[in-house]
Amino acid sequence: MNTLAPAISPADVAFYRENGYLIVENALTSAEVEELRSETTALCRGERGPIRGVEPADPDESDDDVLRRYLCIHFPHKLSDVMYRYLAHPAIVETLTGVIGPNVKAMQSMLFIKAAGKPGQAWHQDEDFIPTRDRSLAGGWIALDDATVENGCLWVIPGSHKRGILWPQKDHDNREFDCTIESVGFPYTDADAIPVEVKAGAIVFFNGYLLHRSLKNRATSGYRRVLVNHYMNADSLLPWRLQPGDRAAIADFRDIVMIAGEDAYAYKGIEDVGGAHVRPSGEGGCIKNPGEKK
Numbered sequence: 587m588n589t590l591a592p593a594i595s596p597a598d599v600a601f602y603r604e605n606g607y608l609i610v611e612n613a614l615t616s617a618e619v620e621e622l623r624s625e626t627t628a629l630c631r632g633e634r635g636p637i638r639g640v641e642p643a644d645p646d647e648s649d650d651d652v653l654r655r656y657l658c659i660h661f662p663h664k665l666s667d668v669m670y671r672y673l674a675h676p677a678i679v680e681t682l683t684g685v686i687g688p689n690v691k692a693m694q695s696m697l698f699i700k701a702a703g704k705p706g707q708a709w710h711q712d713e714d715f716i717p718t719r720d721r722s723l724a725g726g727w728i729a730l731d732d733a734t735v736e737n738g739c740l741w742v743i744p745g746s747h748k749r750g751i752l753w754p755q756k757d758h759d760n761r762e763f764d765c766t767i768e769s770v771g772f773p774y775t776d777a778d779a780i781p782v783e784v785k786a787g788a789i790v791f792f793n794g795y796l797l798h799r800s801l802k803n804r805a806t807s808g809y810r811r812v813l814v815n816h817y818m819n820a821d822s823l824l825p826w827r828l829q830p831g832d833r834a835a836i837a838d839f840r841d842i843v844m845i846a847g848e849d850a851y852a853y854k855g856i857e858d859v860g861g862a863h864v865r866p867s868g869e870g871g872c873i874k875n876p877g878e879k880k
């Protein structure tokens with residue numbers, strides 16, 4: 587793995603705090619990008635074990651035919667040693683300890699394949715799905731292909747994280763997007779949004795309150811592959827995936843991976859409850875399957 591992680595400067599930290607996102611170019615070497623691409627293919631072929639929603643590929647099926655079947659696989663780090671290792675890539679540890687603090691844990695990974703023609707994801711805030719208690723949630727969006735407006739790069743509304751408001755959500759039936767519930771009623775328009783076009787190997791970090799989306803892949807071929815991992819301050823409890831009877835004030839989801847510093851809650855142990863699964867692409871429409879969440 588690349589040990590020469592680009593150093594994060596005070597100006598980078600200030601930019602992240604002000605805008606809610608930060609781009610680290612060349613965070614991964616081309617060999618690392620290639621390693622993640624080929625692991626993506628192995629996962630989609632079913633070569634790393636069962637994934638809910640993945641059909642093991644026939645030996646005579648081409649990689650292209652297999653990759654085109656899936657929009658996104660959640661929790662690939664549960665099956666793949668390679669994906670697990672990249673949770674704590676040095677560029678990620680360097681940046682997140684700069685913007686979050688010394689103790690950082692991961693709780694989610696998502697592997698987007700997003701072949702030509704596949705939908706994006708409507709405006710949303712990640713803290714709506716993964717609530718922290720100290721607003722420290724951060725995504726680390728690792729580009730495995732050049733991400734462009736044409737193939738469905740990320741769009742962000744700079745500064746939209748700052749007030750710490752979670753805007754209303756509703757189901758939608760817009761074929762531009764997958765069926766994940768969308769944020770509405772916020773005081774910004776599409777004109778306030780900027781596309782985040784990056785080269786393969788860049789990592790885009792973004793705050794869990796930042797409004798962001800991606801559009802459909804309108805290219806005629808290829809993919810917009812991305813590994814997105816989610817992190818937070820390990821000093822905060824994680825009241826995620828509450829079960830009936832859980833008290834939100836003390837709930838703490840413990841299916842986590844420490845990537846830096848100390849785990850103050852280590853005495854609780856670690857659970858292994860989240861399994862890898864495919865995200866429905868919503869290509870058949872969303873009305874019959876509303877509110878599909880992360």
Ligand SMILES: O=C(O)CCC(=O)C(=O)O
Nearest residue numbers: 706707712725800812814
């Ligand atoms: O890259 C995408 O298409 C969506 C990623 C995203 O919205 C997220 O990770 O929260």
